Amino acid sequence: MLTRAEFEQICSQWAGVSFVEQWDSYVAKVGGKVFGLKSENGHGALSFKVRETSFEILTAMPKIAQAPYFAKRRWVSAASDALSVEEFNDYLKASYDLVGAGLTKKLQRTLGLIV
Numbered sequence: 001m002l003t004r005a006e007f008e009q010i011c012s013q014w015a016g017v018s019f020v021e022q023w024d025s026y027v028a029k030v031g032g033k034v035f036g037l038k039s040e041n042g043h044g045a046l047s048f049k050v051r052e053t054s055f056e057i058l059t060a061m062p063k064i065a066q067a068p069y070f071a072k073r074r075w076v077s078a079a080s081d082a083l084s085v086e087e088f089n090d091y092l093k094a095s096y097d098l099v100g101a102g103l104t105k106k107l108q109r110t111l112g113l114i115v
Contacts, residue, residue: 002085008028018032035100049075
């Protein structure tokens with residue numbers, strides 16, 4: 001089961017990450033854009049962005065579904081015990097990379113995402 005502290009520890013290892021309390025969740029952002037969130041109520045689900053192939057695979061697994069309130073596809077919500085800590089680390093890093101790639105080049109340089 002991934003805890004809030006583990007979520008923060010994982011996400012803190014990458015450049016330009018900030019955290020806010022928002023939507024009854026602990027939200028990780030890069031460049032002001034959400035790439036992961038840990039729900040603070042209920043079962044403590046984690047939501048993050050994934051590639052299309054990962055979306056199809058993950059949403060077929062138990063305890064993982066399309067994330068509610070995210071209008072676009074490719075956001076999943078996973079119970080905190082649906083994956084191992086290592087798997088959450090990998091998926092959160094992929095989400096961070098996907099969201100970071102959508103930022104302007106200027107902001108990417110400012111945040112240290114590119115040189």
